[in-house]
Amino acid sequence: MTDHRGAQSTTHRRPLPRQERYLYTYRLVAGSTPLQFMISVEPESGKPRPGKYTFNLSFKANGIERPICEPTVRTLKVDPRQLDFAVFVFPGKNSIPTGCLWSLRVWLRVNGVDHRLFGDDELLVGKDPDFNSIGDASFARMKHADAKEQIYHAYVGRALVSFNIKWDRVSNNLYKYSLEYEAQGVGGVLIDDFRLKLDSDPKTVSFLIYSVPSNSVPTGAAHKLRVWLRSLVPLAANNPSATYNLPFNDSYIYQRVWKTDSFKIGSRLEFETLGPKMVMGFSAGGPQTIVMPHPPREPQPAASTSGIKTWESFG
Numbered sequence: 196m197t198d199h200r201g202a203q204s205t206t207h208r209r210p211l212p213r214q215e216r217y218l219y220t221y222r223l224v225a226g227s228t229p230l231q232f233m234i235s236v237e238p239e240s241g242k243p244r245p246g247k248y249t250f251n252l253s254f255k256a257n258g259i260e261r262p263i264c265e266p267t268v269r270t271l272k273v274d275p276r277q278l279d280f281a282v283f284v285f286p287g288k289n290s291i292p293t294g295c296l297w298s299l300r301v302w303l304r305v306n307g308v309d310h311r312l313f314g315d316d317e318l319l320v321g322k323d324p325d326f327n328s329i330g331d332a333s334f335a336r337m338k339h340a341d342a343k344e345q346i347y348h349a350y351v352g353r354a355l356v357s358f359n360i361k362w363d364r365v366s367n368n369l370y371k372y373s374l375e376y377e378a379q380g381v382g383g384v385l386i387d388d389f390r391l392k393l394d395s396d397p398k399t400v401s402f403l404i405y406s407v408p409s410n411s412v413p414t415g416a417a418h419k420l421r422v423w424l425r426s427l428v429p430l431a432a433n434n435p436s437a438t439y440n441l442p443f444n445d446s447y448i449y450q451r452v453w454k455t456d457s458f459k460i461g462s463r464l465e466f467e468t469l470g471p472k473m474v475m476g477f478s479a480g481g482p483q484t485i486v487m488p489h490p491p492r493e494p495q496p497a498a499s500t501s502g503i504k505t506w507e508s509f510g
Contacts, residue, residue, distance in 0.1 A: 214241035217275050221282040225297050228322050228448060231255040232282050234301065234312075236275050245272045252301060252313045256320050257426045257448035258394035264313040269303070279304045280312075287316060292324035295449070319451035322428070326403065335404040342398065351406045352415040352461035354378050358385075358404050368392050374422065374453070378460060386422075386453055401425045403449060406458065413464045420458040423449045 216237040223230055235251040238244070248271050253262045280303055287296035297320070301313035326332070335349035335358055347358040356378045362370045370393060374386040393400065403423040411417035428446040466475065 212241060215243065217243075217278075219278065219280060221280065223282070223284065225284050226294055226321055228256060228320055230284075230320065231260075232299075232301070233260070234280060234282075236278065238275060243275050246270065248275060250303075250312050253392075254299075254318075255392075256450055257428060259400065259424060259426055259450070260392035261390065261452070263299075263318070264301075264315055267312055269310070269312075273305055281309065284318065287318075290319070291329050292321070292326055293328070295319045295321035295324050295451075317451075319423075320449065322448055323446055324449055326405070329405070329407065332405045332407050337401065340398065340401075345401065347402065347404050349404060349406065351378075351418055351420075351458070352408070352464075354460050354462040356460065357382075360402055362397050365390070368394065370397055385420075385455070389452065391424075399427065409456065411459075413461070413466055413468045415461040416459055416464055418458045418460070419456045420454065421451060422453040423451045425449055 216235055219234040219236070221232045221234070223232075231254065233253045233255065235249075235253070237249045237251070239247040239249070247268055249266050249268050251262065251266045252264045253260050255261075280301060282299075282301050284297040284299050287298050290296035297318045299313065299315040299318045300311065303310040303312050326334070333350050335347035335356075337345060338348050338357075339346040343363075344359060344361040347360070349356055349358065356376055359375045359377065360372060361375075362372045365371050370391050372386070372389050372391060373384065375384050376382050391397075391400075403425050404421070406418040406420050408415065409417040409419055425447050428448055466473070
């Protein structure tokens, strides 16, 4: 009898409620780079009825999709399955390398009224930018690559720095990336979590990392650090009539994913240049060991995620 009741209960189990969201796709060509923008419209109720909706934006270039801009919430009393958007870019102010900086705008158009949803004045993406035009830049070189990570080495302020990029598969073609640095046994997290959807193997995606010295005292103590994605343009996209491609004719799409203007590290810095009013401390001996009565607290995340959007619904 118990088995019969269990079978009967299983037979009458209610299905999970259906949750819906609506994805709009817009395409354009910025310079010579084809781009796609995806606008996700997600109802709070999970149904296409009047109420609050969350709008998310992602963009895709050369088979790589990532979220951009912060999600925004609007109240809709119109059918979310019949929306119209104005999606456009225009060249930004002068930047180095040239031809990569775009300003992005996304407006919702309903019944003759336009509502701005998203704006980004630092969308940097382009085909084969001239990075050699960046004066005083120090570029990292890839030293190791396998199925889970890539390691790059660069000199930053005369200090040899290792940049370690790792990724894990979240689901299907969605991957979670992180970036850490290390120099002479000391390091930290630069990017804790940014997510990419890839149409190809993650090993085909590489990174361009470089630093530019900033004005600082002592000299060589502060740097601007930039991280770009790099992906090979398929042969057919370069030249549909070509049957093979020579290595020196390869073409790449680059997109900047992270930056900081205050990466502070150096080697043998001359702190005496701070001037005669600077007072230097001296060591009072080795460290004192203190026994802690409680386990240490969980460290608070200190990673900077400038320019990285990781909204949970991406994917």
